[in-house]
Amino acid sequence: MSTNGYHVAVVGATGAVGQQMLVTLEKRGFPIASLKLLSSKRSAGKEITFKGESYTVEEATPESFEGVQIALFSAGGSVSKALAPEAVKRGAIVVDNTSAFRMDPEVPLVVPEVNAADLRGNKGIIANPNCSTIQMVAALEPIRQKLGLKKVIVSTYQAVSGAGLEAVDELKSQTADLLAGKEAKPEILPVGGDKKHYQIAFNAIPQIDVFQENGYTFEEMKMMNETKKILHMAELQVAATCVRLPIETGHSESVYIETEQEGATVDELKSLLSDAPGVTLQDDISQQVYPMAANCVGEDDVFVGRIRRDLDQANGYHFWVVSDNLLKGAALNSVQIAESLIEQDLLS
Amino acid sequence: MSTNGYHVAVVGATGAVGQQMLVTLEKRGFPIASLKLLSSKRSAGKEITFKGESYTVEEATPESFEGVQIALFSAGGSVSKALAPEAVKRGAIVVDNTSAFRMDPEVPLVVPEVNAADLRGNKGIIANPNCSTIQMVAALEPIRQKLGLKKVIVSTYQAVSGAGLEAVDELKSQTADLLAGKEAKPEILPVGGDKKHYQIAFNAIPQIDVFQENGYTFEEMKMMNETKKILHMAELQVAATCVRLPIETGHSESVYIETEQEGATVDELKSLLSDAPGVTLQDDISQQVYPMAANCVGEDDVFVGRIRRDLDQANGYHFWVVSDNLLKGAALNSVQIAESLIEQDLLS
Numbered sequence: 001m002s003t004n005g006y007h008v009a010v011v012g013a014t015g016a017v018g019q020q021m022l023v024t025l026e027k028r029g030f031p032i033a034s035l036k037l038l039s040s041k042r043s044a045g046k047e048i049t050f051k052g053e054s055y056t057v058e059e060a061t062p063e064s065f066e067g068v069q070i071a072l073f074s075a076g077g078s079v080s081k082a083l084a085p086e087a088v089k090r091g092a093i094v095v096d097n098t099s100a101f102r103m104d105p106e107v108p109l110v111v112p113e114v115n116a117a118d119l120r121g122n123k124g125i126i127a128n129p130n131c132s133t134i135q136m137v138a139a140l141e142p143i144r145q146k147l148g149l150k151k152v153i154v155s156t157y158q159a160v161s162g163a164g165l166e167a168v169d170e171l172k173s174q175t176a177d178l179l180a181g182k183e184a185k186p187e188i189l190p191v192g193g194d195k196k197h198y199q200i201a202f203n204a205i206p207q208i209d210v211f212q213e214n215g216y217t218f219e220e221m222k223m224m225n226e227t228k229k230i231l232h233m234a235e236l237q238v239a240a241t242c243v244r245l246p247i248e249t250g251h252s253e254s255v256y257i258e259t260e261q262e263g264a265t266v267d268e269l270k271s272l273l274s275d276a277p278g279v280t281l282q283d284d285i286s287q288q289v290y291p292m293a294a295n296c297v298g299e300d301d302v303f304v305g306r307i308r309r310d311l312d313q314a315n316g317y318h319f320w321v322v323s324d325n326l327l328k329g330a331a332l333n334s335v336q337i338a339e340s341l342i343e344q345d346l347l348s
Numbered sequence: 349m350s351t352n353g354y355h356v357a358v359v360g361a362t363g364a365v366g367q368q369m370l371v372t373l374e375k376r377g378f379p380i381a382s383l384k385l386l387s388s389k390r391s392a393g394k395e396i397t398f399k400g401e402s403y404t405v406e407e408a409t410p411e412s413f414e415g416v417q418i419a420l421f422s423a424g425g426s427v428s429k430a431l432a433p434e435a436v437k438r439g440a441i442v443v444d445n446t447s448a449f450r451m452d453p454e455v456p457l458v459v460p461e462v463n464a465a466d467l468r469g470n471k472g473i474i475a476n477p478n479c480s481t482i483q484m485v486a487a488l489e490p491i492r493q494k495l496g497l498k499k500v501i502v503s504t505y506q507a508v509s510g511a512g513l514e515a516v517d518e519l520k521s522q523t524a525d526l527l528a529g530k531e532a533k534p535e536i537l538p539v540g541g542d543k544k545h546y547q548i549a550f551n552a553i554p555q556i557d558v559f560q561e562n563g564y565t566f567e568e569m570k571m572m573n574e575t576k577k578i579l580h581m582a583e584l585q586v587a588a589t590c591v592r593l594p595i596e597t598g599h600s601e602s603v604y605i606e607t608e609q610e611g612a613t614v615d616e617l618k619s620l621l622s623d624a625p626g627v628t629l630q631d632d633i634s635q636q637v638y639p640m641a642a643n644c645v646g647e648d649d650v651f652v653g654r655i656r657r658d659l660d661q662a663n664g665y666h667f668w669v670v671s672d673n674l675l676k677g678a679a680l681n682s683v684q685i686a687e688s689l690i691e692q693d694l695l696s
Contacts, residue, residue, distance in 0.1 A: 151660075155503035155602035157552045157591065176527055179520060196636045203642040204505045204593065204600045206654050206668045211633040215614065215656030224659070237660035241602040241668070243505065245552065246594050252552045254503035254589040254602075266563065285559040288544045294551040306554050308563030311572070312499075312585035320554045320589070 005031030006347065009068045009092070011060050011083065012075030013037035014046055016165045017097055020331035021072050022050050030335060031342075038064050040075065062086035069347060072334050073097060088124030093347060095126050095334045099218075102127040102226060109229050111333060112340040113277040114141045119337070119346055126337055130219070131329030132156050132242065132251055133226040138302040138328070139321045140257070142276035143269060144231060148260025150315070151237040154223065157245050157252035158208060159293060160200060162325050163189060167200075168248055174201035175246065190244055201246050208242040217242055250293025251325040255318065262314040266307050269317060273304050278328070283307055291322035299324055300332055353379030354695065357416045357440070359408050359431065360423030361385035362394055364513045365445055368679035369420050370398050378683060379690075386412050388423065410434035417695060420682050421445060436472030441695060443474050443682045447566075450475040450574055457577050459681060460688045461625040462489045467685070467694055474685055478567070479677025480504050480590065480599055481574040486650040486676070487669045488605070490624035491617060492579060496608025498663070499585040502571065505593050505600035506556060507641060508548060510673045511537060515548075516596055522549035523594065538592055549594050556590040565590055598641025599673040603666065610662040614655050617665060621652050626676070631655055639670035647672055648680055 008025070012018040018039075025032065037048055038060035046057045058064060060079065065071060065087035073080045074097035084094045084101070101107040108118040109127045111134050119126060129137070136154060143149065160167040167188050174184040178201050186197035190207040198205055209218035216224075223240040274281040282291045283305035291303030302323045310316025323329055341347045356373070360366040366387075373380065385396055386408035394405045406412060408427065413419060413435035421428045421435075422445035432442045432449070449455040456466040457475045459482050467474060477485070484502060491497065508515040515536050522532040526549050534545035538555040546553055557566035564572070571588040622629040630639045631653035639651030650671045658664025671677055689695045 153501055153604050155589075157505070157593070172527060175523060179524055179527075190636075194636060198636075198640060199642050202595050203598075203640055204595060205640060206600070206602075206638050207636065211636075214659070215633060215654070216659075237658075239604065239658050239660070239664070239666060241503075241654070241666055243600075243602065245505070247550050247552060250551075252554070252591075254554075254591065256501050256587065256604075285563060288538075288542060288546075288555060288559075290554050292546060292551055292553060294547050306563070306589070310585075310587050311562070311564075312587070316587070318587060318589055 005033040006069045007034045007067055008032050009036040009038055009065060009071040011038045011071060011073045011079065013048060013057055014039050014043040015074060016161050016168070017074040017326055017330040020326040021074065021334060022048065024327065024331045024335045026051055028335060030338065036064060036068065040079070065090045065092050068092040070095070070338050072338065074330065074334070084125050093122070093124055093126065093341060095128055095337045097128040097330055097334050099130065099222060101125050102129065102222070103229065109226060110337050111137055111230055112336045113138055115230055115232070116340045116344070119341055119344060122346070128330065128334045128337060129226045129230060130222040131162055131325040132158060132219070132253065133223050133230070134329050134333050135251060135302045135321050135323035136223070136253055136255060137227055137230050138276070138278050139255070139273065139304050139319070140231065142272045142279065143257065143259065146272055147264050149231070149233065149236060149257060150260055151258040152227065153239050153256040155241045155254045156243055157247070157254070158242060159247040159249045159251055159325055160189065160244065161249045162251065163192070163244070171200050171246055171248065174199060178202060200244060203246065205244040206241065208244050247293050249324060249326060250296045250322060251329060252293055253321040255321055256310070257317050258313060259315045259317070266309060269307050278302055279304060281305070290320060293322055296322050296324050298327070300327055302328055353381040354417045355382045355415055356380050357384040357386055357413060357419040359386045359419060359421045359427065361396060361405055362387050362391040363422060364509050364516070365422040365674055365678040368674040369422065369682060370396065372675065372679045372683045374399055376683060378686065384412060384416065388427070413438040413440050416440040418443070418686050420686065422678065422682070432473050441470070441472055441474065441689060443476055443685045445476040445678055445682050447478065447570060449473050450477065450570070451577065457574060458685050459485055459578055460684045461486055463578055463580070464688045464692070467689055467692060470694070476678065476682045476685060477574045477578060478570040479510055479673040480506060480567070480601065481571050481578070482677050482681050483599060483650045483669050483671035484571070484601055484603060485575055485578050486624070486626050487603070487621065487652050487667070488579065490620045490627065491605065491607065494620055495612050497579070497581065497584060497605060498608055499606040500575065501587050501604040503589045503602045504591055505595070506590060507595040507597045507599055507673055508537065508592065509597045510599065511540070519548050519594055519596065522547060526550060548592060551594065553592040554589065556592050595641050597672060597674060598644045598670060599677060600639070600641055601669040603669055604658070605665050606661060607663045607665070614657060617655050626650055627652055629653070638668060641670055644670050644672050646675070648675055650676055
């Protein structure tokens with residue numbers, strides 16, 4: 001490691017994930033020699049405090065990346081597509097939190113606890129998986145290692161902060177309006193750029209991201225394709241239903257799996273998960289202990305509970321996975337990728 | 349049918365479901381010769397208006413059922429256990445909306461669109477299934493008839509009104525408190541009588557009803573056992589995960605099924621469901637049309653959408669089912685059972 005730390009840029013510094021990236025970099029004492037906060041033209045000029053020092057946010061341009069060693073991107077897919085190659089051209093390694101490069105076979109898609117080795121041989125861009133994928137594979141990997149994995153069926157319970165700070169504001173203002181007997185005014189969710197917008201307060205919207213021709217949303221396809229890529233299991237059966245809920249932060253997932261090996265007990269699964277890196281077991285039904293979105297906010301780990309055997313299928317199990325979608329689901333995992341690059345001596 | 353209608357009693361008339369029963373009886377023009385509104389001692393004395401006339405709620409006792417022909421019960425399992433047999437003893441037929449008798453082999457468990465024939469041979473008590481079961485089997489039955497059914501995996505998104513009016517108040521007051529920067533004070537949910545209570549506002553609680561030793565909640569076991577009983581399929585594989593959400597009314601369900609027959613197209617499923625009684629198809633992803641809790645409130649039907657094939661399993665399908673948990677999930681289904689008894693000439 002460079003003795004003075006690294007020259008770091010955060011692209012999308014004013015967004016929901018960008019803000020958590022800064023909190024995470026500071027909290028984990030990431031070795032920073034210099035820091036550039038970049039954004040769109042619209043947010044440029046804002047002042048942000050990091051480690052007690054004030055930084056002016058600059059508009060991100062190709063030239064912004066001169067001298068940058070590591071760039072954390074979270075400013076939307078089109079920004080990443082335009083600027084990540086420019087950053088790489090100038091010698092930076094990019095950790096990209098958008099979907100722009102995730103399924104590119106040349107780009108490693110990494111959850112460090114699961115497949116840190118995939119960082120070797122990167123060509124400058126590393127993709128951070130989708131938030132709902134990250135927490136699920138963190139729970140699946142310890143089970144896969146011991147029992148193998150054949151099938152995954154997941155239904156998600158996703159928080160609005162995954163759609164950005166404007167979606168959080170929309171949830172709050174709609175909720176206040178409805179409590180006051182006024183009408184809800186949907187303007188952003190389920191998808192800012194889609195044709196129709198629906199009330200999120202006191203509702204469940206079975207659409208996250210736009211629809212594909214096959215009937216699945218892009219969010220669902222992300223979970224399905226990314227899970228196979230991260231676990232190196234093209235043959236894994238994965239199906240997802242993704243649902244947006246009136247929760248500010250914290251994604252939950254109801255997961256059903258079928259393992260290769262039959263007959264493992266719930267205690268064996270609990271033991272695998274409690275030993276797994278980045279996973280905290282919260283599972284004691286006698287005391288009503290299980291993970292919940294409201295308890296995971298600001299926490300680094302992926303929380304797993306409600307583990308039980310399927311009553312019909314000898315290799316079937318159900319469980320409930322919860323994590324802070326802005327932290328492990330986004331900012332923390334990006335910073336952990338950067339840390340893993342350093343540990344593996346992959347950052348020059 | 350009796351020319352003047354029937355002598356009807358509603359037990360639990362002041363509760364969330366009881367109120368909807370009265371609305372439903374009135375809306376559907378149920379033939380009523382006389383109406384008794386019964387409740388616990390605590391609520392007795394309240395005045396309730398029905399068809400423009402004021403009724404005083406009376407405490408339910410065994411003698412209350414003298415002369416009653418049909419009694420709709422929704423006042424909790426212990427009230428049903430104590431008083432339903434007393435009502436039957438006095439010549440009434442009981443439609444019970446609690447779980448007290450649902451799995452009794454002597455008691456028909458009925459969703460009229462699915463198994464109205466089971467009402468024949470009843471011994472005085474008919475059980476109304478659990479809200480989350482009713483809407484699911486209404487969607488499953490047309491598929492089962494044509495394609496057969498092997499496996500069902502469901503994750504629910506359930507509204508708080510299923511836990512009563514106090515739970516609705518708790519959601520509203522907690523939500524207002526949190527928006528005002530105050531702390532949430534959990535006192536009722538997830539289960540009034542259980543040891544611990546958790547914040548429901550802006551949260552997802554993976555517990556409805558108390559836990560069983562096998563790791564499933566009683567709500568989950570209800571869905572699993574009742575589905576098999578209603579469909580007359582002891583061999584059906586059914587697994588449920590039931591989750592309480594900050595939604596006032598309207599249960600949603602993410603359902604995965606495997607059919608006996610392989611290869612049916614999504615259009616075939618859509619056609620089966622659009623022809624099914626009590627089911628409305630809401631499925632046009634090109635226009636972002638899918639069912640949502642906020643749109644189903646006050647509606648009688650079960651709404652189905654997001655129908656798509658599993659990409660790995662040739663007999664696998666996913667869909668999204670939404671219904672008003674107080675209507676088709678409870679009050680409406682109970683009244684429909686009473687109507688079916690009349691149609692089948694089973695009410696003397």
